[in-house]
Amino acid sequence: MGSALHLARGVARRAERAIVTLRAREETNPEVLRYINRLSDLLFVVARVANRRAGVVETAANFSSRNKNNAKAQGRKGAKRDRR
Numbered sequence: 001m002g003s004a005l006h007l008a009r010g011v012a013r014r015a016e017r018a019i020v021t022l023r024a025r026e027e028t029n030p031e032v033l034r035y036i037n038r039l040s041d042l043l044f045v046v047a048r049v050a051n052r053r054a055g056v057v058e059t060a061a062n063f064s065s066r067n068k069n070n071a072k073a074q075g076r077k078g079a080k081r082d083r084r
Helices: 002-025 030-053 063-073
Strands: none
Touching: 002 030
16 A cells, blocks of 8 residues: 555656646646645555555665765765865
């Protein structure tokens, strides 16, 4: 059940990105973007609750190791990009 909810959240996030793109081209109701954002937040929380109730262990994403690997690949040891 949790995985289906996570997939639904992914669909909501894609819709959110499409709405942002559309807003760049034409006027839209700002409530639409706010609604779809809250929907994706709700789906995330409900998926986590469903997984917890089902005894599914979720692992948190660790993006810090990915950033360190990118910095090393670019010849920097975890240094932030120079933004001059």
